[in-house]
Amino acid sequence: MSYVKPSIPKGTRDFVPEEFARRKYIFNTIENEFKKYGYKPLETPSMEFLSTLTGKYGDEGDKLIFKILNSGDYLSEVSDEELTNKDLKSLTSRICEKALRYDLTVPFARFVVQHYNELTFPFKRYQMQPVWRADRPQKGRYREFYQCDIDVIGSTSLLNEAELIKISDGIFQKLHINVTIKLNNRKILNGIAEVLGENEKFTDITVALDKLDKVGWEIVHSELIAKGIKPCAVEKIALLVKMSESPTALTEIAEFVKDSEIGRQGIEELRTVIELTSKMNVKSQICFDVLLARGLNYYTGTIFEIAAKDVQMGSISGGGRYDDLTGIFGLDNMSGVGISYGADRIYDVMQMLGVFPESLNCFTQVLFLNFGDREVQYILFLAEALRKKGISTEIFPDNAKMKKQMSYADKNKIPFVIIAGENEIQNNVFTLKNMTTGTQQELSFEAVLNIFN
């Protein structure tokens, strides 16, 4: 008989009960914080039309979208000519009309436009669902992973930005992760490009600068030259890099872009956001970083990125303001701002830091040992009474050896075991054993219930 070796696709994972509990803890913490600020839940389907997703994430992003083959005879409409030409772009659009979502923001934009008439603006929503990327997996990078997004759309107020920072701060405080919240504004970057006289090379410059801390100035320098940036502009960029490390970076950059209208606007916005958060009792470190660019090309204003301080891991959170994401679906003047938390990376970080509460390993509170049919009759009422009080209670299903049953309790980290055999029935009591201390006592029905108050 032949069988397939059980395995799952690259970059996907099973979550065992203990992992699930820890993940749930992260989701709950995040969700509670979202709710506090009046964000409402939303879920969208795993798949969207491929046309909804393509063109939103840049060329690199488009390549990473998982496509879904049409059902049925999906080649019947395709001509032999198209097949032999092997033009992937036109061919995939013919045989794949659906794709797995790549993030939660674009489906959200689609949702807002589609349900425009039913929504009240500003609309605040949160969404915690898996997304899929055909990336090559590595540390902190999966092909299926969960994002927790909040967005507010239909408001240009910078109070939203400040609130998102405060929410992030609250979440990471609760999860015991020390973070740096990096802040920048796309308008400042636009202003810089304008001042440099390199408007059309804007993306090239920001992308090159974004990896400065990783690869160093030498490599960034040669990349800028290679992209055809004028030498005098490259010199100014070098100056900019120096400024970025200065404690008075904001003032210096403000001076640098003072001749650019949009640049000044960016500085103004950034100052407002920082001013607002300063009154919100934010504990995490907030820092302005001109070099922060972020790839997703729909951002137009504030951009955020959050990284854990004490461990080596890519950013665990990122987001920004987008002025025209709904435009592509036919709805203009709908500015939004949002941030996305990567649950899986947060999990990895917490695991490395060892900051998960110990209590998450405990599922069942009480285990009744099983000594046979008559004894089970005797414990049924107590088990029911405990469950009624909300205590997770198990009755061992088989009349197995006591050693096996005790061992089951031990392995499952069940803190209490109730032993009720012939002796207990005769005296109308229950023996309650505390598995942590190893002590046990005989108690009446009511006395047991009182212990679990």
Next chain:
RNA sequence: GUGGAUGUAGCUCAGUAGGUUAGAGCAUCAGAUUGUGGUUCUGAGGGUCGUGGGUUCGAGCCCCAUCUUCCACCCCA
């Protein structure tokens, strides 16, 4: 998509220069202990050495391909 490493029991790994029946620890199961787990002792089960080819009298070890996982780049959560 580019470059580099990796793959031996459920897990972590040994495996000497290619040579008979591939090992250990942990985990699992059973017993020591017929109403007491976590410690200890004894024993047992479990591997077509990632997969497919090739070289060789002979391959876990050498060669090729392929897949997996990991790391860096690209990009990102």
